[in-house]
Amino acid sequence: xxxxxxxxxxxxxxxxxxxxxxxxxxxxxxxxxxxxxxxxxxxxxxxxxxxxxxxxxxxxxxxxxxxxxxxxxxxxxxxxxxxxxxxxxxxxxxxxxxxxxxxxxxxxxxxxxxxxxxxxxxxxxxxxxxxxxxxxxxxxxxxxxxxxxxxxxxxxxxxxxxxxxxxxxxxxxxxxxxxxxxxxxxxxxxxxxxxxxxxxxxxxxxxxxxxxxxxxxxxxxxxxxxxxxxxxxxxxxxxxxxxxxxxxxxxxxxxxxxxxxxxxxxxxxxxxxxxxxxxxxxxxxxxxxxxxxxxxxxxxxxxxxxxxxxxxxxxxxxxxxxxxxxxxxxxxxxxxxxxxxxxxxxxxxxxxxxxxxxxxxxxxxxxxxx
Numbered sequence: 001x002x003x004x005x006x007x008x009x010x011x012x013x014x015x016x017x018x019x020x021x022x023x024x025x026x027x028x029x030x031x032x033x034x035x036x037x038x039x040x041x042x043x044x045x046x047x048x049x050x051x052x053x054x055x056x057x058x059x060x061x062x063x064x065x066x067x068x069x070x071x072x073x074x075x076x077x078x079x080x081x082x083x084x085x086x087x088x089x090x091x092x093x094x095x096x097x098x099x100x101x102x103x104x105x106x107x108x109x110x111x112x113x114x115x116x117x118x119x120x121x122x123x124x125x126x127x128x129x130x131x132x133x134x135x136x137x138x139x140x141x142x143x144x145x146x147x148x149x150x151x152x153x154x155x156x157x158x159x160x161x162x163x164x165x166x167x168x169x170x171x172x173x174x175x176x177x178x179x180x181x182x183x184x185x186x187x188x189x190x191x192x193x194x195x196x197x198x199x200x201x202x203x204x205x206x207x208x209x210x211x212x213x214x215x216x217x218x219x220x221x222x223x224x225x226x227x228x229x230x231x232x233x234x235x236x237x238x239x240x241x242x243x244x245x246x247x248x249x250x251x252x253x254x255x256x257x258x259x260x261x262x263x264x265x266x267x268x269x270x271x272x273x274x275x276x277x278x279x280x281x282x283x284x285x286x287x288x289x290x291x292x293x294x295x296x297x298x299x300x301x302x303x304x305x306x307x308x309x310x311x312x313x314x315x316x317x318x319x320x321x322x323x324x325x326x327x328x329x330x331x332x333x334x335x336x337x338x339x340x341x342x343x344x345x346x347x348x349x350x351x352x353x354x355x356x357x358x359x360x361x362x363x364x365x366x367x368x369x370x
Contacts, residue, residue: 038083086279101283153168180243274346
């Protein structure tokens with residue numbers, strides 16, 4: 001979900017760190033290879049190094065993707081741990097592309113995972129939803145809302161009305177100053193939520209209306225599409241507003257401070273009916289290192305490691321001990337850590353072959369439009 005954060009860190013750097021440590025230099029590296037496939041720059045800078053120090057029998061190869069949809073076609077390759085979002089997890093369970101996790105091998109997860117994740121609805125099919133926690137362990141999570149410069153955009157304080165909030169992204173007065181994620185479910189979800197529809201609708205009239213809205217937006221507002229680049233453009237003041245995962249808001253605030261842009265008053269607002277998403281650690285069916293995969297997942301739940309990843313990436317941690325280490329300004333922010341009442345107003349993305357095919361067709365049409 002999405003979430004490549006720091007440009008100083010890259011998959012290439014992590015792979016290099018893993019490959020050219022002292023073991024490799026000696027030319028007699030006999031460690032087991034452990035291949036991790038994660039969102040770009042979605043981990044603290046030294047987490048891999050610390051893992052290899054704690055588990056010297058492993059050599060990590062770290063590879064990255066930008067969206068769930070760009071990850072999916074690559075799963076014929078061999079990975080030991082992948083970190084897709086919950087709706088993709090559901091798809092992979094249905095397709096038998098991931099295998100059950102042995103919770104007895106994950107004492108940290110049993111001890112520190114917030115139990116609320118066992119009670120969420122992850123899929124339209126209740127049986128599938130109940131299966132999710134047998135196949136996946138929450139890594140980080142977020143909500144989807146609007147970031148905006150309050151010096152340029154006026155949104156009534158306290159509003160949760162999706163038509164008011166998302167309307168900023170469809171107002172031609174903001175042409176050339178808005179950002180949209182280059183991600184099918186997020187962008188279509190924004191349009192559907194703005195129109196007052198479920199982000200999982202399969203009603204053809206509602207989907208057609210969302211498609212036309214996004215085509216009109218592209219033609220008349222010239223939005224900037226992307227992921228990482230939107231954070232930079234918001235921090236520099238090039239954009240006035242953008243769809244954003246809640247964790248991106250934290251990163252943008254840090255970049256604004258680094259740049260000294262005191263003229264930007266960046267805020268984040270969460271519309272009712274929007275999306276919340278959790279990225280989850282899974283073991284592919286064709287994984288070669290089952291033990292190593294469990295060791296890695298368990299290590300990611302060491303409280304200090306989980307807190308470091310949370311603080312570096314900016315997303316919310318499902319680790320109760322790690323959350324307790326955070327600045328209260330973050331851990332008590334209801335946009336980053338929603339209350340049960342707020343969670344009840346949000347939706348996860350449901351998935352099925354029918355949904356994926358129809359939404360993909362819409363997104364391809366939007367991207368191909370003039």
